[in-house]
Amino acid sequence: MRSTRWKAASRAALALAGAGALAAGMxxxxxxxxxxxxxxxASAAEKGRxxxxxxxxxxxxxxxxxxxxxxxxxxxxAENEMKMNATEPQQNQxxxxxxxxxxxxxxxxxxxVRGHTLAWHSxxxxxxxxxxxxxxxxxxxxxxxQVATHFRGQVVAWDVVNEAFADGSSGGRRDSNLQRTGNDxxxxxxxxxxxxxxxxxxCYNDYNTDNxxxxxxxxxxxxxxxxxxxxxxxxxxxxxxxxxxxxxxxSNYRTTLSSFAALGVxxxxxxxxxxxxSANTYRSVVEDCLAVARCNxxxxxxIRDSDSWxxxxxxxxxxxxxxxxxxxxxxxxxxxxxxxxxxxxxxxxxxxxxxxxxTxxxxxxxxxxxxxxxxWTGGFVATVKVTAGSSAIxxxxxxxxxxxxxxxxxxxxxNRSGNTGTTxxxxxxxxxxxxxxxxxxYGFQANGTAGSLSPTCxxx
Ligand code: 9MR
Numbered sequence: 001m002r003s004t005r006w007k008a009a010s011r012a013a014l015a016l017a018g019a020g021a022l023a024a025g026m027x028x029x030x031x032x033x034x035x036x037x038x039x040x041x042a043s044a045a046e047k048g049r050x051x052x053x054x055x056x057x058x059x060x061x062x063x064x065x066x067x068x069x070x071x072x073x074x075x076x077x078a079e080n081e082m083k084m085n086a087t088e089p090q091q092n093q094x095x096x097x098x099x100x101x102x103x104x105x106x107x108x109x110x111x112x113v114r115g116h117t118l119a120w121h122s123x124x125x126x127x128x129x130x131x132x133x134x135x136x137x138x139x140x141x142x143x144x145x146q147v148a149t150h151f152r153g154q155v156v157a158w159d160v161v162n163e164a165f166a167d168g169s170s171g172g173r174r175d176s177n178l179q180r181t182g183n184d185x186x187x188x189x190x191x192x193x194x195x196x197x198x199x200x201x202x203c204y205n206d207y208n209t210d211n212x213x214x215x216x217x218x219x220x221x222x223x224x225x226x227x228x229x230x231x232x233x234x235x236x237x238x239x240x241x242x243x244x245x246x247x248x249x250x251s252n253y254r255t256t257l258s259s260f261a262a263l264g265v266x267x268x269x270x271x272x273x274x275x276x277x278s279a280n281t282y283r284s285v286v287e288d289c290l291a292v293a294r295c296n297x298x299x300x301x302x303i304r305d306s307d308s309w310x311x312x313x314x315x316x317x318x319x320x321x322x323x324x325x326x327x328x329x330x331x332x333x334x335x336x337x338x339x340x341x342x343x344x345x346x347x348x349x350x351x352x353x354x355x356x357x358x359t360x361x362x363x364x365x366x367x368x369x370x371x372x373x374x375x376w377t378g379g380f381v382a383t384v385k386v387t388a389g390s391s392a393i394x395x396x397x398x399x400x401x402x403x404x405x406x407x408x409x410x411x412x413x414x415n416r417s418g419n420t421g422t423t424x425x426x427x428x429x430x431x432x433x434x435x436x437x438x439x440x441x442y443g444f445q446a447n448g449t450a451g452s453l454s455p456t457c458x459x460x
Contacts, residue, residue, distance in 0.1 A: 036336040040317075040328075041074030041111075043335035044297065047290060050075040050112060051335070052299035054271065056307065057081050057098045060105055064322050068303050075156075076106040077114045077270070077299055084118075085125040087147050091139065096150055103154050114270070114299065115155035117162040117205065118144045119189045121176030129177065137181040141192045141374045145381065148196035159205035159238055159270070160193045161186050167208060171215035171222075186223070187232040192374070194233040195381050195410055195445040205238030205270055212252040212259065221260060228264050238270035241285065242301070244313060249274065249281045254288040261294035271301040273308060273315035279330035282317070286334035365391025365436065369398050369455035380406075380450045383443045384414075384425070386457060388434040393459035395432040398425040400455045406448035414442035 037043030044051035052075025059065045069076075080086060081098040088094055106113050119140055131139055148158060164186055166174040173179050186204070193202050204224065209217045220237070227234045237260050243249045257267045269289055274281050289295035302308040306320040317328040366389040374381045386396050400423050402408070408419035417424045425442065434440050 037332070040072045040332060040335065043332055045074060047335060048296070049289070049335075050297035052076055052111075052114065052297060053303050054079040054299065054301045055102050055106070056302075057102050059307065060101065065303060065307070066105075068318060068322055070109055072303075073111060075112050075114060075297055075299060076102060077116045078102045079302070080123070082115055082117065082147070082151075083123040084120060084128065084143060085123045087150075088128075088143050089125050091125075091127045092142070094146055094150065099151075103151070107154065112156045113151075113154060114268075115148075115151055115158040115200070116270075117159040118147055118193060119160065119178060119185075120162040121174060121178055122163070124177075132177055133181060136177055137185065137188070138374060140178060140181070140185065141188060141381070144189050144192040145196045145374070145379075148193045148200070152197040153199065155197070155200055157201035157203055157236060157268070158193055158197070160190050160202045160234075162205045163207065164204075165206055165209070165216050165219050165223075167216060169215045171219035173219075187227060187230075190227070190233050191383070191443060192381060195443065198410060201235040201266065202233055203236035203238045203266075203268065203270075204234060205240065207240035207242055207271070208247055210239055210241055210243070210247075210253050210256055211250050212256040217256060221263070224260060224263050224265060234265060236266040236268055238268050240271035240301075241269050242271060242273055242310075243281065243285075244275035244310070244315075249284065251284075253285070254291055257288060257292045257295050261292050266294045266296050267292065268296060269298040272298060273301045273310065273313070274327070275310070275313040275315050277305075277315055277317070277325055277327040279326040282327040283330040283334045286331050290334070365389040365393060365459065367393055367396050367434070367457040367459040369396075369457040371400070371453045371455050373450040373453065375450055379409075379445065379447050381443060381445050382450060382453060383441055384455055385439050385441050386427075386434065387439040388436055388459065390436055392433065392435045392438075395460040396427050396434070397458050397460070398455050399423070400425065400453055402446065402453070403449065403451045406446050406450060408444050408446045410445040414444075416444070419446075 037046050040051040051073060053069065053073045054077045055069065056079045078099050081102055086098060087096060103113050128136065128139060164174055164179065166172055173183065178185050190202055204220065206220055208214065209220050211217060224234060224237060260267050269285065272285060286298065289298055300316060302316050304318040304320055304322055305311055305314040305316050308316050317325055317331060319325055367386055369384055369386050371382050371384045384398060386398065402420060402423060406420065408416065408423060414425040415428060
């Protein structure tokens with residue numbers, strides 16, 4: 001289902017793109033030559049992609065701004081309004097007005113929305129900045145769950161975690177209060193986001209990850225590879241692509257995009273701007289994206305140069321008067337010249353590789369289960385850890401009695417029978433085999449209050 005959402009978004013944009021939209025829409029699925037689009041969004045849609053921009057909510061009253069926004073783009077990212085400090089200014093008091101305004105503006109005009117961002121070391125509300133340890137971990141997961149739930153069905157993709165890797169040569173994680181809660185904070189955030197909005201693509205997003213040879217790029221690549229191998233729910237990687245003299249565009253960018261795509265994730269260019277707005281460099285970036293079937297969209301970080309966080313670098317496609325710059329023409333031409341991908345994006349198999357067949361006879365050794373709960377008012381996420389005893393097991397069944405009023409709404413990495421009272425859970429194809437003393441995890445989301453849960457485990 002998830003792979004079709006991008007096409008649906010492209011088609012929706014095409015449907016609003018005016019004359020010729022129907023004919024152009026057919027080019028998404030056929031090899032017929034596409035008509036040249038006259039706007040960034042329509043041209044990208046003809047190639048099965050989107051073309052987006054960051055939007056600042058307070059500018060929606062500027063008609064020069066909205067004229068370009070509404071004409072050119074079919075994807076919108078809130079520049080600041082969905083960040084943690086904007087959406088949860090006081091703990092457990094959520095504030096969605098500014099973000100909702102952007103979402104409504106976009107969706108009522110047939111544009112899609114990228115969510116940015118659920119968990120980040122920066123732009124945290126004050127109450128969160130001073131937190132640490134398990135209290136911070138729980139607060140972060142609650143934030144992810146609440147915000148992703150609020151926007152469920154309205155955003156096609158989330159930057160679940162933003163900028164978690166360090167600059168420089170280490171290739172490791174950036175130090176932050178979130179990182180200090182444990183290295184698994186990123187995967188915990190992804191799992192909570194999947195539970196809250198199973199229909200959204202879940203992305204990791206970062207900057208200075210464009211150059212394939214950089215340690216930071218390799219660090220993120222290794223994390224994504226590991227997530228895919230272990231079944232952590234990640235669908236996409238966002239490359240911010242803020243190019244400037246210190247961090248220039250390099251020709252191995254296409255290698256970066258295609259290498260990540262080969263891991264089985266979509267790739268997206270999420271915050272593009274280029275110091276000086278070289279038409280050639282913008283053209284190269286578009287061509288690189290079009291060359292990678294799973295590069296499904298480009299977002300520029302603002303509309304006019306004056307809208308840019310780096311306005312003095314004049315890095316965008318429109319000048320301060322709203323006129324198209326040479327870079328705009330280069331981007332539009334590259335979109336129109338590009339070929340329709342012959343290998344349309346498909347969801348990769350999500351099952352990680354199964355263990356080698358070294359499992360001993362069934363039933364030898366048993367298992368145990370423990371459960372950890374992330375409770376908020378009215379609901380919770382339970383993560384169940386299944387641990388094999390002194391021998392490997394080839395399958396498991398977990399029983400969990402839920403208190404009255406608790407109802408399971410969603411689950412991952414296990415088969416379920418029952419959603420109230422006594423619930424039984426069995427392994428899925430890829431996580432039944434657990435080595436002696438080793439563990440696997442599954443989870444579920446429920447309405448109500450968990451209380452104390454006492455899982456039983458039987459092995460097969
Ligand atoms: O463009 C955003 C600017 O208005 C904010 O002041 C700034 C605060 O951190 O964030 C800018 O957007 C950033 C984005 O959220 C993440 N990647 C880097 C972007 C530019 O700083």
